[in-house]
Amino acid sequence: MKQIHSLALLPLTVLVLSACSSAPSPADVNKATADLLKNSFQARGIATLDRLNQDQANAECAVADASGKPLDEKMSKAIEEASMKTVKWPTDGKFLGDWKEGEKIAQSGRGLTWTDKAGEANGGNCYNCHMISKEEISFGTLGPSLYNYGKLRGVTDPASAGGKAIVEYTWGKLWNARAYNACSQMPRVGHMAILNQKQIQDVMALLLDPASPVNK
Numbered sequence: 753m754k755q756i757h758s759l760a761l762l763p764l765t766v767l768v769l770s771a772c773s774s775a776p777s778p779a780d781v782n783k784a785t786a787d788l789l790k791n792s793f794q795a796r797g798i799a800t801l802d803r804l805n806q807d808q809a810n811a812e813c814a815v816a817d818a819s820g821k822p823l824d825e826k827m828s829k830a831i832e833e834a835s836m837k838t839v840k841w842p843t844d845g846k847f848l849g850d851w852k853e854g855e856k857i858a859q860s861g862r863g864l865t866w867t868d869k870a871g872e873a874n875g876g877n878c879y880n881c882h883m884i885s886k887e888e889i890s891f892g893t894l895g896p897s898l899y900n901y902g903k904l905r906g907v908t909d910p911a912s913a914g915g916k917a918i919v920e921y922t923w924g925k926l927w928n929a930r931a932y933n934a935c936s937q938m939p940r941v942g943h944m945a946i947l948n949q950k951q952i953q954d955v956m957a958l959l960l961d962p963a964s965p966v967n968k
Contacts, residue, residue: 881938885965908962
């Protein structure tokens with residue numbers, strides 16, 4: 753893909769400012785940014801331009817972010833309700849898979865680039881934003897620590913009534929995080945088909961299985 757250099761932003765900035773008698777609105781900034789991205793990227797391999805298309809949640813949250821103000825409460829609720837409807841629960845009724853496989857998925861950042869082949873399994877790249885297992889010393893801090901995720905929430909038996917509530921919440925959060933936070937920056941790994949059902953089950957086990965090193 754083409755790189756976006758700071759100099760490339762200058763003509764756009766001048767154009768926007770000269771076209772407006774006052775500062776551009778958040779909606780104008782969002783549109784200008786979207787146009788710049790479309791003009792700066794090219795389709796290559798499985799990395800096609802359709803990924804630049806914004807859905808309503810992306811568009812509304814981008815405008816809110818540009819304005820520096822929180823999303824309107826009514827719109828926020830509408831996005832969360834619509835996102836919740838997209839959550840697909842495990843077809844086999846099993847929420848937890850193999851935590852060892854879940855760790856591999858959390859470690860892997862492969863997938864969805866022009867160098868990857870269609871149909872190949874993607875990684876979750878979870879450590880890019882979270883601390884998960886204490887054995888891993890390289891992790892991001894954009895998201896909260898997930899170490900002791902299940903233990904801190906009292907999930908000693910994922911099948912119990914109390915455990916089930918946390919299990920279902922975690923599944924929904926992984927599937928489409930915007931079901932719980934309209935402008936969440938967490939990848940919607942289920943809704944966007946980044947991970948398949950089995951992969952999500954394995955990541956769930958990494959977070960919630962009492963046998964997982966995450967909960968030791």
